[in-house]
Amino acid sequence: MGRFSAFSLAWHALSHHRNWTRYWQNLPLAKKYDVLIIGAGGHGLATAHYLAKNHGIANVAVLEKGWLGGGNIARNTVTIRSNYLRDESLPFFVKSVSLFEGLAKDLNFNLMYSKRSMIDVVQTYPKMREIRRRMMNGYLHGSSYSPIDVAELRQRVPPLTGGGPNSRLPIIGAMVHEEAAVCRHDGVAWGYARSASSRGVEIHQHTEVKSLLRDNDGTIKGVETNRGTVLADKVAVVVSGHTTTITQTAGLRLPVKSFNLAAFVSEPVKPLINVIVNCPDLGVYLNQSDKGELVIGGAPDPGQSFRRDVKQNVFEDAVVTMLELFPAFRRLKLLRQWGGVLDIAHDATPIISTTDIPGLFVSCGWWGGFKAVPAGGYSLAHLIATGQPNDIAAPFTLDRFRHLDFIVESGTTTAR
Amino acid sequence: MLTLPCPFCGQRDETEFQNAGPTKPARPDADVCDAEWIDWLTVPVNPIGYVAEKWWHAKGCGKWFTITRHTVTHEIVTNEPVTGEANNKNGENP
Numbered sequence: 001m002g003r004f005s006a007f008s009l010a011w012h013a014l015s016h017h018r019n020w021t022r023y024w025q026n027l028p029l030a031k032k033y034d035v036l037i038i039g040a041g042g043h044g045l046a047t048a049h050y051l052a053k054n055h056g057i058a059n060v061a062v063l064e065k066g067w068l069g070g071g072n073i074a075r076n077t078v079t080i081r082s083n084y085l086r087d088e089s090l091p092f093f094v095k096s097v098s099l100f101e102g103l104a105k106d107l108n109f110n111l112m113y114s115k116r117s118m119i120d121v122v123q124t125y126p127k128m129r130e131i132r133r134r135m136m137n138g139y140l141h142g143s144s145y146s147p148i149d150v151a152e153l154r155q156r157v158p159p160l161t162g163g164g165p166n167s168r169l170p171i172i173g174a175m176v177h178e179e180a181a182v183c184r185h186d187g188v189a190w191g192y193a194r195s196a197s198s199r200g201v202e203i204h205q206h207t208e209v210k211s212l213l214r215d216n217d218g219t220i221k222g223v224e225t226n227r228g229t230v231l232a233d234k235v236a237v238v239v240s241g242h243t244t245t246i247t248q249t250a251g252l253r254l255p256v257k258s259f260n261l262a263a264f265v266s267e268p269v270k271p272l273i274n275v276i277v278n279c280p281d282l283g284v285y286l287n288q289s290d291k292g293e294l295v296i297g298g299a300p301d302p303g304q305s306f307r308r309d310v311k312q313n314v315f316e317d318a319v320v321t322m323l324e325l326f327p328a329f330r331r332l333k334l335l336r337q338w339g340g341v342l343d344i345a346h347d348a349t350p351i352i353s354t355t356d357i358p359g360l361f362v363s364c365g366w367w368g369g370f371k372a373v374p375a376g377g378y379s380l381a382h383l384i385a386t387g388q389p390n391d392i393a394a395p396f397t398l399d400r401f402r403h404l405d406f407i408v409e410s411g412t413t414t415a416r
Numbered sequence: 417m418l419t420l421p422c423p424f425c426g427q428r429d430e431t432e433f434q435n436a437g438p439t440k441p442a443r444p445d446a447d448v449c450d451a452e453w454i455d456w457l458t459v460p461v462n463p464i465g466y467v468a469e470k471w472w473h474a475k476g477c478g479k480w481f482t483i484t485r486h487t488v489t490h491e492i493v494t495n496e497p498v499t500g501e502a503n504n505k506n507g508e509n510p
Contacts, residue, residue: 244462255458257437258487302435306464306487313417313431346458401458402450 004108023190024068024197029204029227033061035384036223036232038209038246040064042073042185042370043363044238045192046377047384048201049107054378055385058200061232062193063225065208069189072240075308075340076370077263077297079276079287081118081180082143084411085134088395089349090141095392096375097143097179103374109191111183112290118180118276119148119157121325123169127281130410131175144178159272162325169281169324180276182287188373211249212237212360220250220359234384236361241306241341243364252355255401256343256365260305261297262314263340266332268292282321294332296322300342308339342367347406348413352379352389353397362398367412418490424477436470439482464488 002008002021012020035051037044040062052058064070080100082093104111122128135145153174154160163171193203208226212235215221222231237246241258268291278285283299298318301311315337323330345351345365350372352363363380366372379393389397400406418430438461444452461467466484473479484493 242464245464253455253459254462255460257460257462302430302433303469303485304438304462304467304487305490307490311417311430313429343462346460402454404454404457 004110023194024203027202029207029230030061030202031229032222032231033202034059034232035234035236036060036230037062037236037238038223039071039237039239040068040189040193040203040205041071041238041240042069042188042192042373043240043366043376043380044236045069045189045196045203046373047236047238047363047380048196048203048377049192049199050378050381051385052196052199052201055381057385060196061202061204061230062196063207063209063223063230064203064205067205068193068203069186072340072342072369073185073189073373075263075338076185076368077285077287077295078182078185078370079118079180079285079368080183080371081177081276082371083118083120083134083138083145083175083177083180084143084409085130085137086349086407086409086411087137087141088407089409089411090137090143092375092379092392092396093371094141094143095378096372097181099374099378100181100183100371103183103188103191107191107195109187109194111187111191113181113183114290115179115181116275116287118177118278119153120175120177121153121160121163121171121277121279121281122173122175123163123171123279123281125172128173131280134411135175144176146176146178148174148176150174156275157273157277159326159328160277162323162327167324171325182276182289185370188370192377209246212246212357214250214357218357220357234359234361236363236380236384238363238380240364240366240369241343243343243362247355247360247362250357250360252357252360254351254362254364254398255345256351257304257346258306258341258343259300259303260307260309260339261300261342261368262310262318262337263295263297264310264315264318264334264337265289266294266296266329266334269294269332279321279325282324284318284321286322293335294329296334306341308341310337310339342369344412345401347400348409349400349407350376350396351398352376352383352393353399354383354387355398418492420471420483421492422473422476422479423481424479425473428473428476432473432475434472434474436472436480439468439470466493
C-alpha cells in the first residue's frame with residue numbers, strides 16, 4: 001500500500017491520480033481466523049490496528065453488519081477530551097488524547113486534527129463545585145482544567161451574549177480544558193482500516209453476526225453470520241449500543257442499557273467560534289466544523305431506545321437552551337439531524353473485559369466513545385493478545401460489578 | 417414526543433414524566449448466592465423489543481406507574497399502576 005506524502009501526491013499527479021491503491025482490500029471470507037472482531041467502527045478497527053501493529057496478530061477478521069464506519073463513528077460530535085473525575089478514568093482518557101495527537105502520523109492519514117480547547121460554561125454553584133473537583137484531580141493526572149472569569153469567557157467566545165446577570169441562569173464562571181480537540185471522524189475509521197488492512201487484517205462488510213457459537217466445554221468457538229459460520233478461538237464484541245443484542249445469543253448478561261442520543265448540524269457560517277463550548281447546566285454543547293457548520297449536541301431520550309431518530313421535544317430543548325446563551329443563532333437553519341444508539345453502565349464507566357465465556361471479549365458502555373477510540377483499541381488489543389488488561393484499562397473489567405466496586409464517573413457525558 | 421398513559425390523568429405529554437428505568441424482577445431471598453444477587457442488582461434487561469418500565473408523573477399528579485414500551489417503535493401496549501409499597505405516599509422512587 002502506497003504511503004501518502006508530498007512526493008507520492010506529485011508522483012500520482014503524473015498519472016492523473018488514477019493509480020492510487022484502495023484503502024483496504026476485499027478478500028473472500030475464510031472459515032477460520034485467530035481473532036474475530038465484531039463491528040468495523042472506531043473501536044473495532046482501532047483494536048485490529050493495534051493487534052497487528054503492537055502484538056503481531058494479523059490473522060484477524062473484522063465483521064461488520066452494515067458498512068465500515070457507518071455506526072456511531074459517523075454519528076458523534078467529534079469531541080476529544082480528558083476532563084474526567086476519577087483516578088481510574090483520568091489516566092485512560094489522558095492516554096487516549098495523547099494517542100489522538102500523534103494518530104495522523106501513526107496512520108499516515110490526514111485526520112484534520114485540530115486542538116482547540118473546550119470551555120465549560122458554568123451557571124450553577126453545584127456544577128461549579130463538581131467541576132472544581134474535576135479540575136483538582138485533573139492536575140494530579142496531567143489533564144488541564146483551568147478556571148477563567150466571565151469577562152474572559154465572553155472575550156474568547158464572542159457569540160456568547162446570553163446568560164447575563166438578569167437571566168434565568170446567569171453565567172458564574174467557566175473552565176478551560178486545553179487538550180480538547182476535534183478531528184475528522186470518518187478519517188479515524190478509514191485511517192485505522194487502511195492501516196490494519198495493510199498489515200494483513202481482513203475487513204468484511206455486510207457480514208452480520210447472527211449469533212455467537214460456543215463449544216461443548218463452554219468456550220467460544222466462532223460466530224454464525226449471514227455468510228455462514230466463521231470459527232475463531234477469540235471473539236471480541238465491539239458494537240456499542242447493540243452489545244447485549246449479540247452477547248445474549250450466548251447467554252451472557254451485561255450491566256448496560258442502550259439509549260438514543262441526538263445531534264444536529266447547522267448551515268455553514270463564517271468562522272465565529274474557535275473552541276468547543278459545553279454548557280453542562282443547560283445540557284447543550286457545540287463546536288464549529290472546518291466547513292463552518294455548527295455541530296450541536298443535546299440530551300439523550302428518556303428511557304431505553306434502539307431508535308436512531310430525533311424526538312421533537314429533544315430537538316426543541318436543545319435549540320431553546322442554546323438560544324438562551326447564543327441568542328444570535330436564532331436565525332440559523334439546521335441542515336441535518338441524527339441519533340445514535342449508545343450503551344452505558346449505571347456507573348457511567350466503560351467496560352473492556354474478558355467475560356464468563358472463555359475467549360469472548362467485550363468493549364462496551366462507552367456512551368460517547370469517540371474520544372476513547374485510540375486508547376480503547378490499544379487496551380482491547382492488549383487484552384486479546386495477552387489475556388491480561390493493561391494498566392490503564394485494568395479498572396474497567398467486569399470484576400467491578402462482581403465486587404460492587406463501582407467507578408461512579410461524572411465526566412462521561414458532556415450534556416448532563 | 418411520546419404521549420404516556422397516566423392512570424390518574426390520562427394521556428399526557430412525555431415531557432411531564434420522569435423515566436425510572438426498566439422494572440426489576442422480585443428481590444431474591446436472603447439465602448441467594450452471590451452471583452445471582454449481583455445479577456439481580458446490576459443487570460437490567462436491554463431488549464430490542466418490548467420493555468416494562470417505570471415512569472413518574474413528576475410534573476403532574478405524582479403517580480408512579482408501569483408501561484410496556486417497544487424500544488424501536490415506541491409502541492405502548494399495556495398500562496398498569498405500580499402497586500403496593502412501590503407507589504408510596506411521598507411519591508419517591510423506592
